[in-house]
Amino acid sequence: xxxxxxxxxxxxxxxxxxxxxxxxxxxxxxxxxxxxxxxxxxxxxxxxxxxxxxxxxxxxxxxxxxxxxxxxxxxxxxxxxxxxxxxxxxxxxxxxxxxxxxxxxxxxxxxxxxxxxxxxxxxxxxxxxxxxxxxxxxxxxxxxxxxxxxxxxxxxxxxxxxxxxxxxxxxxxxxxxxxxxxxxxxxxxxxxxxxxxxxxxxxxxxxxxxxxxxxxxxxxxxxxxxxxxxxxxxxxxxxxxxxxxxxxxxxxxxxxxxxxxxxxxxxxxxxxxxxxxxxxxxxxxxxxxxxxxxxxxxxxxxxxxxxxxxxxxxxxxxxxxxxxxxxxxxxxxxxxxxxxxxxxxxxxxxxxxxxxxxxxxxxxxxxxxxxxxxxxxxxxxxxxxxxxxxxxxxxxxxxxxxxxxxxxxxxxxxxxxxxxxxxxxxxxxxxxxxxxxxxxxxxxxxxxxxxxxxxxxxxxxxxxxxxxxxxxxxxxxxxx
Amino acid sequence: xxxxxxxxxxxxxxxxxxxxxxxxxxxxxxxxxxxxxxxxxxxxxxxxxxxxxxxxxxxxxxxxxxxxxxxxxxxxxxxxxxxxx
Amino acid sequence: xxxxxxxxxxxxxxxxxxxxxxxxxxxxxxxxxxxxxxxxxxxxxxxxxxxxxxxxxxxxxxxxxxxxxxxxxxxxxxxxxxxxxxxxxxxxxxxxxxxxxxxxxxxxxxxxxxxxxxxxxxxxxxxxxxxxxxxxxxxxxxxxxxxxxxxxxxxxxxxxxxxxxxxxxxxxxxxxxxxxxxxxxxxxxxxxxxxxxxxxxxxxxxxxxxxxxxxxxxxxxxxxxx
Amino acid sequence: xxxxxxxxxxxxxxxxxxxxxxxxxxxxxxxxxxxxxxxxxxxxxxxxxxxxxxxxxxxxxxxxxxxxxxxxxxxxxxxxxxxxxxxxxxxxxxxxx
Numbered sequence: 001x002x003x004x005x006x007x008x009x010x011x012x013x014x015x016x017x018x019x020x021x022x023x024x025x026x027x028x029x030x031x032x033x034x035x036x037x038x039x040x041x042x043x044x045x046x047x048x049x050x051x052x053x054x055x056x057x058x059x060x061x062x063x064x065x066x067x068x069x070x071x072x073x074x075x076x077x078x079x080x081x082x083x084x085x086x087x088x089x090x091x092x093x094x095x096x097x098x099x100x101x102x103x104x105x106x107x108x109x110x111x112x113x114x115x116x117x118x119x120x121x122x123x124x125x126x127x128x129x130x131x132x133x134x135x136x137x138x139x140x141x142x143x144x145x146x147x148x149x150x151x152x153x154x155x156x157x158x159x160x161x162x163x164x165x166x167x168x169x170x171x172x173x174x175x176x177x178x179x180x181x182x183x184x185x186x187x188x189x190x191x192x193x194x195x196x197x198x199x200x201x202x203x204x205x206x207x208x209x210x211x212x213x214x215x216x217x218x219x220x221x222x223x224x225x226x227x228x229x230x231x232x233x234x235x236x237x238x239x240x241x242x243x244x245x246x247x248x249x250x251x252x253x254x255x256x257x258x259x260x261x262x263x264x265x266x267x268x269x270x271x272x273x274x275x276x277x278x279x280x281x282x283x284x285x286x287x288x289x290x291x292x293x294x295x296x297x298x299x300x301x302x303x304x305x306x307x308x309x310x311x312x313x314x315x316x317x318x319x320x321x322x323x324x325x326x327x328x329x330x331x332x333x334x335x336x337x338x339x340x341x342x343x344x345x346x347x348x349x350x351x352x353x354x355x356x357x358x359x360x361x362x363x364x365x366x367x368x369x370x371x372x373x374x375x376x377x378x379x380x381x382x383x384x385x386x387x388x389x390x391x392x393x394x395x396x397x398x399x400x401x402x403x404x405x406x407x408x409x410x411x412x413x414x415x416x417x418x419x420x421x422x423x424x425x426x427x428x429x430x431x432x433x434x435x436x437x438x439x440x441x442x443x444x445x446x447x448x449x450x451x452x453x454x455x456x457x458x459x460x461x462x463x464x465x466x467x468x469x470x471x472x473x474x475x476x477x478x479x480x
Numbered sequence: 481x482x483x484x485x486x487x488x489x490x491x492x493x494x495x496x497x498x499x500x501x502x503x504x505x506x507x508x509x510x511x512x513x514x515x516x517x518x519x520x521x522x523x524x525x526x527x528x529x530x531x532x533x534x535x536x537x538x539x540x541x542x543x544x545x546x547x548x549x550x551x552x553x554x555x556x557x558x559x560x561x562x563x564x565x
Numbered sequence: 566x567x568x569x570x571x572x573x574x575x576x577x578x579x580x581x582x583x584x585x586x587x588x589x590x591x592x593x594x595x596x597x598x599x600x601x602x603x604x605x606x607x608x609x610x611x612x613x614x615x616x617x618x619x620x621x622x623x624x625x626x627x628x629x630x631x632x633x634x635x636x637x638x639x640x641x642x643x644x645x646x647x648x649x650x651x652x653x654x655x656x657x658x659x660x661x662x663x664x665x666x667x668x669x670x671x672x673x674x675x676x677x678x679x680x681x682x683x684x685x686x687x688x689x690x691x692x693x694x695x696x697x698x699x700x701x702x703x704x705x706x707x708x709x710x711x712x713x714x715x716x717x718x719x720x721x722x723x724x725x726x727x728x729x730x731x732x733x734x735x736x737x738x739x740x741x742x743x744x745x746x747x748x749x750x751x752x753x754x755x756x757x758x759x760x761x762x763x764x765x766x767x768x769x770x771x772x773x774x775x776x777x778x779x780x781x782x783x784x785x786x787x788x789x790x791x
Numbered sequence: 792x793x794x795x796x797x798x799x800x801x802x803x804x805x806x807x808x809x810x811x812x813x814x815x816x817x818x819x820x821x822x823x824x825x826x827x828x829x830x831x832x833x834x835x836x837x838x839x840x841x842x843x844x845x846x847x848x849x850x851x852x853x854x855x856x857x858x859x860x861x862x863x864x865x866x867x868x869x870x871x872x873x874x875x876x877x878x879x880x881x882x883x884x885x886x887x888x
Contacts, residue, residue, distance in 0.1 A: 006748040010739050013633060017728045017735070020640070021721070059626035061741075061750035066602045068626050107640045114637050121630060129850055133630045136857050140634060140864060144641030147868060152875035155645060156882055159815065159868045166822050166861055167809055173854065174802055174829040178588075180847060181795070181836030184595030194596055201588035484793075491797045498801055498824050502808040507816060514820045521827055528794055528834055530848045531690040532616045536855050539698035544775060545823060545862050547705075551782065552816060552866055556879060574810050578803035585799045589792075589836060600844040615845035616852070624849060631853045638860035642867040694856060778863040783870045 004041040005057045005070050008080060008120040011038055016113025027109040028095045035091050038116070039084040042077075049077040050476045057124075064127070064187030071126040071189075074477040075333065079123045079252050081476075082337050085462070086244050086344045087116055089455035093348050094237035096451035100355055104148035104235045111148070112241065115141035119249045128176045129186040131253060132169060139165035139217070142246045145238045146230045157229035164216055164226040168250070171213030178206035192261055199265040207262040208270075214257075215274075217250035220311055221281035224304045228288075232300035236351025239296060243303045244344035248336050251310050255332065258314065268319050275315035279416040281308030286423030290430065295350045295360040298427060299343070302386065305420065306339045309401065312413055316404040324408035331400030333477050334470060338393025341463035342382035348456030349378040355452065356445050362431060367439025374453045376435050381460035383428035385467075388421050393466035487527060494520045507556070511549045518542025611756025613688040620692070621760045625749045629738055632731050632767065635774050639727065639781070646783045668710035675703035683768050687757065693764040697771025704776035727777065730770025734763050792839045798831030815869040815879045819862055826858045 015034035019027030048055060049072060057070040072080070094112075098105035118137035125131050143165065147158035180186055182202045183194045195203060219227040231243050258266065285305025292298040309332075316328035352375045353368060354360045369376045385394035398417055405413040466473065497517040504510040518541045525534035603615050603623065610618035620628055679696040686692030707713040737759055741750040751759050805825025809818055830851045837847040873879050 003742055003748075006739075006742055010735060010742075010748065013629075014732075014735055014739075016633075017636070017732055020636075020728055021724050058747050059749055060622060060624075061747045062606075062623050065597055065599060066606060066623050068624055107644050111637070111640055111644075114633055114640075117633065118630075130624075130627055130630070133627050133634070133853065133857065136861070137630055137634055137637065140637045140641060140861065143864065143868075144637060144644055147641060147645050147871075150645055150871060152872065152882070155868050155871045155875065158645075159865065159872060160881065162861070162865055162868065163809065163818060163822070166865075167806065167825075170802070170806070170822070170825050170829055173826075174832060177798075177829055177833035177836060177847075178585075180833060181589070181839070182592055182595060184597035184599060184837075190597065198593070200592060201584075202592055205585055205588050487793055491793060494797060495800060495804075498804060501820050501824065502804065502812065502817065507814070510817065510820065514823070517824070517827075524794060524797075524831070525834075528838060529843045530834060530851070532692070532695075533830075533834070533848055533851050533855070535690060535695045536698070536852055539695055539702075540775070540859050541823075541827075541855055544698065544701070544779065544859055548779060548782070548863060548866050549816065549820070551779070552870060555782075555870060556816075556873065559873060559877070571811055574807050578807045582799050582803045585803075586796055589795055589799070589832075592836070592839075594840075599846045600842060603845050616848050619845050619849035620852060624846070627850070627853050631856050634857050635860045638864040641864045645864075645867040645871045694852060775859075778859070782863075782867050783874055 003057060004044050005055055005072055005124055008038055008041050008045075009117055009124065011041075012113045012117035012120065016110045016117060019109035019113055020107070024098070024105045024109060028091075028098075031109045031113060032088075032091045032095070034113070035084060035088045035116070038120070039088050042080040042084040045072050046077045046081050046476050049074055050472075065185040065190045068125070068127045068130045069187060069189065070124040072124055075252070075256065076123045077476050078333055078337065078473060079248065080120060082248070082340050083116065083119050083123070083245055086340050086459065087112075087241070089458050090237055090240055090344060090348070092451055093240075093351075093455040096449045097235070097237050097351055097355070100449065100452070101235075104150075104238070106148070107144065108148060108237070111141050111144045115145065115241065115246070119245060122249050123252060126188045127186055128179060128188060128191070132173050132176055135169045135172060135217070135250070135253070138246060138249050139169060142242055145241065146234045148238060149235055153229070154233045157226075157233045160226045161230040164223070168213040168216035171209045171216070175206040175208075175210035175213065178202045178209070182206070188256075188260055195261055196264045204265055207257075207265055210257060211254055211262070211274075214250045214254045215277075218247050218254065218307060218310075219304060220274075220307055221277050221284055221304065224281065224285070224307075227304055228297055228300040231303060231347075232294070232297040236296070236347050236354065239300070240344040240347035240351075243300065243347060244340040247303070247307060248340060251307070251336065255313065255329075259317075259329075263318060266318055271314040271318035274311050275413060278308040278311030278314075279413070281305060281311070282416060282420035283423065286420060286427060289427040290423070293361060293363065295353060295362050295365070295431065296347070298362060298431070299346050299350055302346075302424070302427065303343060305424065306335070306343070306386065309335050309339075309398070309417070309420065312401055312405075312417070315410060315413065316401065316408055320404075320408035324404045326404075327400045327407065328404035330474050330477060331397050331404055334393055334397035334400060334466075334473070337473065338385050338397055338463050338466055341459050341466065342385035342394065345378050345382040345456045345460035345463060348459060349375045349382070352448060352452050352456065356448055357443065358446075362434050364440060364443065365431070365434040366437035367443050367445075368435050370439065371445040372453070374457050376432070378453070378457045378460040379431055379435070381457075381464055383432070385460075385463040387424045387428055391467045392464045393470065394463070396467045396470045490520065490524060490527065494524060508553050511546070511553050514549060515542050515546035518546060609753050609756070611751060611753070611758075611760050612686075614686065614690070616690070617686050617692050617760070621763060622751065622756060626738075629734055629749070632734060632770075635771070636728065636731060639774055639777055642778065642781050646781060664710045665712060668706050668712055672703050672707055672712075675699050675706075679703070679768060679772070683764055686764060687761065693767040693771060696764075696768040697775060700768060700772025701775035701779070704772060705779055708776075708780060723773070726773050727770060730763075730766035730768070733766035737763055792835065795832050795835030795839065798828040798835055801825065801828030801831065803828075813880045815865075815872070815881075819865045819869070822865070823858060823862060826854065830854055
């Protein structure tokens with residue numbers, strides 16, 4: 001009757017188009033209703049997957065290799081759940097934010113709808129060419145959102161982002177072309193056994209192109225140059241969506257391809273190299289975050305650093321013992337989820353600060369503790385997750401990654417992670433230290449609608465609580 | 481055999497027009513070379529027995545993209561002249 | 566420094582060409598032949614032209630997402646244009662009379678060509694995209710000759726026209742789900758009719774979208790804000 | 792096969808142009824050129840035995856439409872940047888106000 005897979009894609013496509021027709025005010029209402037329904041569908045899929053049954057769907061009724069297949073397994077289910085769970089509070093937040101500060105609202109809802117549809121389609125697709133189309137959709141939607149307040153700064157950031165994402169998907173597409181030329185199919189399920197049996201050089205080249213293209217889209221160091229201006233310069237609801245979800249989409253795809261297709265041909269040295277880039281990202285992103293005078297730029301650089309942890313998955317899971325690979329995957333998934341929740345909360349809180357004080361200079365945050373206590377609490381809680389302190393989701397994530405590093409005998413990644421944790425603590429405490437200072441004489445605060453602070457706080461709380469319910473999440477992931 | 485000779489010529493022209501489009505000093509010439517490149521691509525698609533793509537490339541690839549680019553060059557020139565006055 | 570960078574990039578690209586070229590020359594026969602499967606199922610696709618069959622039946626889901634990409638680009642452009650409403654480009658000076666008579670002559674021809682391409686798509690090269698492109702050219706021509714008034718901001722009707730094709734496509738995609746089918750699964754005897762329905766909607770909307778891509782580009786003299 | 796090899800050259804050249812050219816219009820043309828290169832590989836390699844394969848042809852049709860969409864968006868953003876800054880290249884990274 002109701003197939004959650006198909007509806008998770010069709011529902012946001014439909015409400016995006018309708019929101020375009022209706023305009024921002026009524027569009028916002030229909031968007032919230034749509035996202036709420038999507039969350040129910042995603043929960044449904046996750047429960048089913050945790051129960052041990054994965055779901056398939058053959059678009060057009062044609063099975064692979066002729067048609068395009070959709071597939072929901074544990075990893076897809078978690079990502080789908082994350083996307084809808086972050087999107088719902090952000091939708092509430094965005095309505096309050098744009099009511100107060102209407103620049104950039106005009107096409108926000110249709111763009112956000114297409115973005116969600118594209119990400120859901122990406123998480124569900126099992127066809128490398130279809131994945132290319134979803135990647136382009138995600139990229140163009142994100143660029144449109146970055147440009148939405150259309151100032152010189154944000155337009156330049158959007159354009160830089162657009163070129164990066166186009167080069168990334170171009171490399172991915174060339175990889176798809178090589179795979180099709182080699183094997184005659186673009187279906188992941190058909191490709192997997194073929195790649196394992198025989199891998200000519202073209203396959204290796206395709207693997208390199210696809211992974212490199214996706215790393216560019218995920219902004220892994222040294223491809224991170226486009227991220228801070230794009231995420232730091234966009235309106236806050238947009239920054240939250242981009243930092244929490246959009247980069248996770250391309251990261252998910254690298255993991256999906258690596259696990260499902262490319263691992264047999266991947267040389268271990270390549271995985272070590274990716275891990276080293278991840279480490280460099282952790283260090284560089286954190287140091288740069290520490291040096292930023294503006295709160296949103298600080299948070300954006302923190303994203304660059306947190307992406308680094310995600311990529312530690314590759315050396316830990318490539319040609320290592322099954323239990324090490326298992327904890328690496330669990331750790332990466334936990335990191336994606338907890339960072340998604342915490343970062344959405346942080347950008348949300350930064351937006352509150354900007355609307356209330358009119359600026360986001362870290363050095364002038366003094367006094368916000370007494371005026372915006374909930375927002376400071378939000379920043380602190382999400383900081384706990386980013387640092388990886390117990391009982392947060394970030395703690396479980398880093399603990400699982402460290403477990404994977406130790407059981408695969410690669411202790412050097414443990415050093416990287418601990419150093420990263422300390423650096424994270426440094427920039428989180430920098431924010432809090434300034435927040436707890438006395439109010440400056442000149443500082444003014446505006447009263448804000450309540451629906452602005454609470455969704456961000458809920459997200460921060462969720463990023464902490466997910467650590468307590470980690471076993472449920474891992475059960476969804478662990479299912480075949 | 482004449483087919484192959486034609487293909488080699490076509491490929492050479494494609495590469496040449498692409499190189500000129502990327503490197504020509506004058507922007508207007510570069511855009512014109514880009515449109516030539518699009519039309520040659522349409523020819524290549526026809527040689528690859530892909531008439532649908534040839535049609536689309538000529539209409540959308542060379543046509544629409546070319547029009548967009550040319551219009552932007554015109555816009556750029558108008559802007560430059562306007563700021564000089 | 567800059568020359569060094571240039572040399573490095575060019576050398577990298579040359580190395581890539583060499584490696585990729587070699588890899589492609591030693592490629593074995595592909596183990597799967599999709600072309601054969603397409604011909605085998607062509608009879609059940611509702612159309613006679615294999616490319617159209619792939620585009621709107623076997624891989625129709627790709628095409629649905631591709632229309633979404635076009636709409637997204639349009640949204641991005643409307644956003645980038647800034648201001649409260651899209652004012653679109655303005656005509657500078659009066660268009661010449663000959664352009665007007667040319668447009669009067671060509672416009673009906675273009676509509677007919679678009680109709681022909683649309684109809685032809687089911688059994689030979691052509692289809693909604695090519696037809697939409699011709700339609701778009703017609704709209705732009707009418708506009709440049711001053712026969713079509715400038716859109717004073719995207720009215721409700723215009724927005725409906727822009728998304729109508731997409732909404733029809735989504736509807737056809739969703740309907741089979743209610744009877745336990747897969748998305749975009751056509752009943753075999755109705756496949757031809759449904760594909761034509763989708764393509765007709767798309768031709769109209771694609772014509773408008775492609776024309777709008779051209780006409781909505783930010784123009785020079787409208788920046789009054791800031 | 793000849794066309795597939797040409798595609799590789801176009802792809803590499805387009806990427807080089809994307810990196811090396813600073814003018815935004817040239818970057819946009821470079822994007823179209825490396826896109827065309829990838830399309831040529833897709834069809835040329837898929838049909839290297841001379842048999843027509845409608846599947847990559849349909850994929851390229853999809854790809855061309857996606858490219859045009861991206862081109863139009865890039866041009867709109869570039870023109871907006873031109874209107875705001877008077878330049879058609881990226882502004883130098885300035886210190887954040």
